[in-house]
Amino acid sequence: MSTAALITLVRSGGSHVRRRVLLSSRLLQDDRRLTPTCHGSTSEPRCSRFDPDGSGRPATWDNFGIWDNRIDEPILLPPSIKYGKPIPKISLENVGCASHIGKRKENEDRFDSAQLTDEVLYFAVYDGHGGPAAADFCHTHMETCIMDLLPKEKNLETVLTLAFLEIDKAFARHAHLSADATLLTSGTTATVALVRDGIELVVASVGDSRAILCRKGKPMKLTIDHTPERKDEKERIKKCGGFVAWNSLGQPHVNGRLAMTRSLGDLDLKTSGVIAEPETKRIKLHHADDSFLVLTTDGINFMVNSQEICNFVNQCHDPNEAAHAVIEQAIQYGSEDNSTAVVVPFGAWGKYKNSEINFSFSRSFASSGRWA
Known part of the structure; x- marks a missing residue:
């Protein structure tokens, strides 16, 4: 409606017309002022x-x-x-990532974060062993493999399971075609998280890298380590013809070699029950309560327990600072392994900051170990 038309109506109409026209004028002004732009x-x-x-x-x-x-x-x-x-x-600009070689000769850890589609984000950590070949292969190809599966499958748990199995098969083909025989004994853990629509979180994992969700300041473990200490994992190894042996430190290993019962790669142990099929978990995010997701490798997990990780991150100003703080604390507690952390902030970031943290340097090793 033009300004001239509005004036004409106001002059010719009664008070009720004036009120209606003024209301229309205000609505027009509001519409112009509040036109949605994202x-x-x-x-x-x-x-x-x-x-x-x-x-x-x-x-x-x-x-x-x-x-x-x-x-x-x-x-x-x-x-x-x-x-x-x-x-x-x-x-992705606000996602914190850090990795440290520790006292090892080489850093075999790898990490990733990417926007796969308009709706889906991808985060991952890989902890290689027997050389970095398997971790490098996942770092290079996992993202593409998941992207290829997303248009075909809506269930993200199925997508991740298929991706893990496909990557394992692809690495086997690559290793058998390679002249490098060491690829047959190279393997990696894999902990991968997908976030869809900012609210659906799905995690898949093999090995002993971990994913933790901090909800109301408390850790919610989204993964369970795949080690020979688990009864169900140990039974599968034995049924497939493998065996579990303990080293001088009392740590169980599959066929005396591998400290985990699921991994990508480790081709020489496939017939002994070491599988690439991940365990998955789906969770709905509550941004009023959920502060962050953190993915960590065992250089951190073996020294710092889940609640300590939440406490360290909650003290930090931003996720990048938090990722470095978690690694530095693991080193301070004695970690010599490669250490990697990825911190993904959610809606309650900064909401559950503790007033103080009591550091206990004499805490028992068991409380901060593999099952903490």
């Missing part, structure tokens, strides 16, 4: 759907009471509409 940058206007007080100011997660100001992310509008709740955008 941007990836946090410095630009956000979608007006989530303007909490009608002020026209960008909505922050403090407005919803679930996001710390230090990491201000835009809202994912389609998933928020789909699930009926505000869902933050998880930016």
Whole structure:
């Protein structure tokens, strides 16, 4: 409606017409001021759907009471509409990653993070052994393998299971065609997490790398180590003709060689029950309670327990600082192995920061070990 038409109606109509026209004019002004525009940058206007007080100011997660100001992310509008709740955008720029060689001759750990599709994010850690060949192969090919499977399969647990098995077969073909015989004894753990729509988290794992979700300041373990100490894993090894032997430190190994019962690679132990099929877990994120996901290799896990990891990360200003802090603490506690951490922030980042942490340097080794 033009301005001239509005003036004509106001002059010719009664008071009720004036009220109606003024209301229409205000609505037009509001529409022009609040036209929805979504941007990836946090410095630009956000979608007006989530303007909490009608002020026209960008909505922050403090407005919803679930996001710390230090990491201000835009809202994912389609998933928020789909699930009926505000869902933050998880930016790869805010994901913290760190890796340290320790006192080893070579760092065989690898890690990844990537945006696979508009809806799906990918995070992974690989802890190689017997050389870095298997970990390098996963680092190079796992992302592509998952992307190829996503259009064919909606269930992310199935996607990850198929991807692990396919990567293992592909590495076997690669090793058998290679002139390097050491590839037959190269293997790696694999802990891979996919996040869809910012709310669906699926984790798959083989070996003893771990995934932990910090919910309300407490750790929620999303993986279980695959070691010969597990009765079900030990029985499978024996049924397949393998055996478990303990070394001088009292640690069980498959056929006296491998400290885990599932892995990618380790081709010489496939007939002894070492499999590549992962265990998977699906969980719905609650951004009001969930602070972060952390993926770690055993250079950290063997020295720092899950609650300590949550405490260290919760003290940090940003995820990159947190990833380095976890590794540094593991080294301080005596870790000599390769150590890698990936920290993915969620909606409650900074919400459950403890006022203080009591460090116990005399804590028992068992409390911080493999099953902590």
